Structure formats: C-alpha cells, structure tokens
Amino acid sequence: MGNRAPDGVEAGCAGQTGDGEGDERGEDAERLAGLAAARLLDAPDEAEEYLRKALALGAGALPAETLARWHSQLVMVLAGRPGRELELAETALHAAARWGGVSDADAVHLTLVAARALHRAGRHAEAVELFEPPLAAQDAPYPAPEMAVLRGQFGKSLRRIGRYREAGAQFLEGARLIGNDPARVEAEAELIWSAASALDAGGAEDQAQQAYLRAARLWGELGRIGPRSRCLRSAAWLRFWSADSEADREAGITALGEVLAELEALARREPSAQVTVELEYTRNQLADMQER
Structure with a gap:
C-alpha cells in the first residue's frame, strides 16, 4: 500500500498537488460516499452517481482500503441492475484488483462475481478464465449450497465451450457439496443429471451411465416420474450404443x-x-431400439 503521511493520505500519489488539496478532495469524496451509502437500497441510480464521483475525487487522496470498499459498493449497486452484466463484470474485476494485497478473500469474491456476470451474459470462454483459478485452488468463499450453484454455473460454461468432461466433474463436485442435505435433493439430482449429459457428450460412457442411474434414483425419491424416466431411458440407450457384443446390446x-x-x-x-x-415415449424408443 506504500508509505502514508500522518493524516492517512497516501504520500507521493500521482495527481496529488499538495496535502491541503488532497485533504479537501478526500473530505469531498467521503461526503459523496456517505450520500451513496444512504441511497444504496432505495435510490440505486443516485448511489451509483455519488460513488463514481467519490472514486474519482478520492483517487490519490485516500487509503487504498477505503477506495477498495467503495469499489465493492459500486459492484453491489450494479449487481442489482438487470441487463448490465458486462459492466458489472468489468467493475467487479477492477474492484478485485483494488483488493489485491489488502484482502485476498474480497479479491476472490469479486473475481467470482465477474465470472458469474459473464456466465449470465453468455460470455462463457471469458467466464471460464475467471472461474478456473479460484476454484482450481479450492477457494470456497461461500457456504456449501452457494458453492454448489457456483460449480454448476462453471460447469455450464465449460460445457458451452466444449470441455465436456471437465464440465461433468464440476457438476459432480457441486452435487457432492449438497449430497447430505435433505432440503436440496432436487438440486443434487439436477446437478448429477447435468453431469451425466456432459460426460455422455464427452465420450465418458461408463461415468455417464452411472450418473444417469444416480440421478434417476434421486428423482424417484422425489416422486418425479418424468425426470426419472428420462434418466433411465438415457442410461439404457447409452448401454445399447456402447455395447461391445450382442449380449450387451440385449x-x-x-x-x-x-x-x-x-x-x-x-x-x-x-x-x-x-x-x-x-x-408413449418409452414404447416408441423401445421399438426403435429393437429395430436397430
């Protein structure tokens, strides 16, 4: 963060013309940030405007941690505004850089905010680049249910860029995180079904078949006839197509x-x-399979 003058203003910052001017700018920035904080919930447009002005004034006049905190508040404002995912991603990455060296946990969180925004915007290759480092390092800044959602989003982005087996692994890890939670059996089943589909697309037939059967069992526990039937049909077809002999096809x-x-x-x-x-679906597919 560098050496600081006794009054808390960073010494030697570019653009600072004197302690008196820096103090005045810092005070004006803090006043604007206070106005923004009072309007975060009920007037996000005003909060955003005040924060941007505070950040412009405070640059070079206030401690790095103060500026990082305001950047995080700006991310929070943008996160509640539909249709601004790309701007949110850019702002979150900028905020993450501000937290670097100040708070690694905040830097990781903001990087993942950016990744999720890019995922929602359909920028899957860019999202994967941001998801990958913290998740590969097993950074887990959220509770298990939220991490399961995060792994699921990462898996969907991986699948969209053709990294099917890696996608399957992310879906399965998400399912593992909530596997002992009776309140999240449906989410677990969805993740395992997604894993099965991704592994199937990636040519991992044995793993895919096991995942289809696991998902079918969970759907059965929930009494969900349609998803259970579809998973069982997929497992049967996978067994048929990957057969090495007539007996296996049978x-x-x-x-x-x-x-x-x-x-x-x-x-x-x-x-x-x-x-x-x-x-009807099952009868038709069985007839098709027997003809083949």
Whole structure:
C-alpha cells in the first residue's frame, strides 16, 4: 500500500498537488460516499452517481482500503441492475484488483462475481478464465449450497465451450457439496443429471451411465416420474450404443423394457397425463431400439 503521511493520505500519489488539496478532495469524496451509502437500497441510480464521483475525487487522496470498499459498493449497486452484466463484470474485476494485497478473500469474491456476470451474459470462454483459478485452488468463499450453484454455473460454461468432461466433474463436485442435505435433493439430482449429459457428450460412457442411474434414483425419491424416466431411458440407450457384443446390446433393450414395465404398473395404480406421455415415449424408443 506504500508509505502514508500522518493524516492517512497516501504520500507521493500521482495527481496529488499538495496535502491541503488532497485533504479537501478526500473530505469531498467521503461526503459523496456517505450520500451513496444512504441511497444504496432505495435510490440505486443516485448511489451509483455519488460513488463514481467519490472514486474519482478520492483517487490519490485516500487509503487504498477505503477506495477498495467503495469499489465493492459500486459492484453491489450494479449487481442489482438487470441487463448490465458486462459492466458489472468489468467493475467487479477492477474492484478485485483494488483488493489485491489488502484482502485476498474480497479479491476472490469479486473475481467470482465477474465470472458469474459473464456466465449470465453468455460470455462463457471469458467466464471460464475467471472461474478456473479460484476454484482450481479450492477457494470456497461461500457456504456449501452457494458453492454448489457456483460449480454448476462453471460447469455450464465449460460445457458451452466444449470441455465436456471437465464440465461433468464440476457438476459432480457441486452435487457432492449438497449430497447430505435433505432440503436440496432436487438440486443434487439436477446437478448429477447435468453431469451425466456432459460426460455422455464427452465420450465418458461408463461415468455417464452411472450418473444417469444416480440421478434417476434421486428423482424417484422425489416422486418425479418424468425426470426419472428420462434418466433411465438415457442410461439404457447409452448401454445399447456402447455395447461391445450382442449380449450387451440385449442388456440395453432389457433395461429399457424394465422402464416400460415400471411405467405400465404405475399407470394401472395411478393413471395420469404425465405417466401416459412417458409410456408413449418409452414404447416408441423401445421399438426403435429393437429395430436397430
């Protein structure tokens, strides 16, 4: 952060013409930042304007930590404004640089804010570049449920740029983080299903099949007929297509037949439009598989 004068103003900063002027600028910047803080929740437009003016005035006149804190407040303002993801990402990265050497935890958090903003904006290659270093280093600045969401977003961006197996690994890690939480079984099932699909696309057939079956089990625990049936059908097809022998292909047909039998039994006990739809899909796919 460099040496500081006794009054807390950084010494030797570019653009500072004298202690008196620097003090005055610093006081004006702090006044504007105070106005911004009072308007963060109810008047974000005004808060943003005050913060930008405070940062311009405070540069070279106030301690680095004070300026970093105001940059973080500006990120918070932009994070609540829909449609400004790219601006949010740029501002968050600038704020992260300000926290470098002051607070590593804040720098990591703001880097991930930028990554998530780029993910939402569809800039997946750029998002991956920012997600990768902190997550590879196992930095975990949030509770497990939030980290699971973060891993899921990272996985989606990886998948969009064709890094399928790495995407699958991120989805599975997200599922692991919430695997013992009964309140998040649905989120776990979604992550494992996403992992199965990514691993399937990446040619990791055995891992993909296991993940489809794991997801199907979880969907069954939740009573979700449609997702369970789709996962079981995908697992059966994967077994069929990756078969090395006629016996293995027959095993795929048998697996799909078991899905059909399960749905037929369910239709007799609890008939519903959803069961009817899944029955039709499964019958058609079984007929297709048998023809092949």
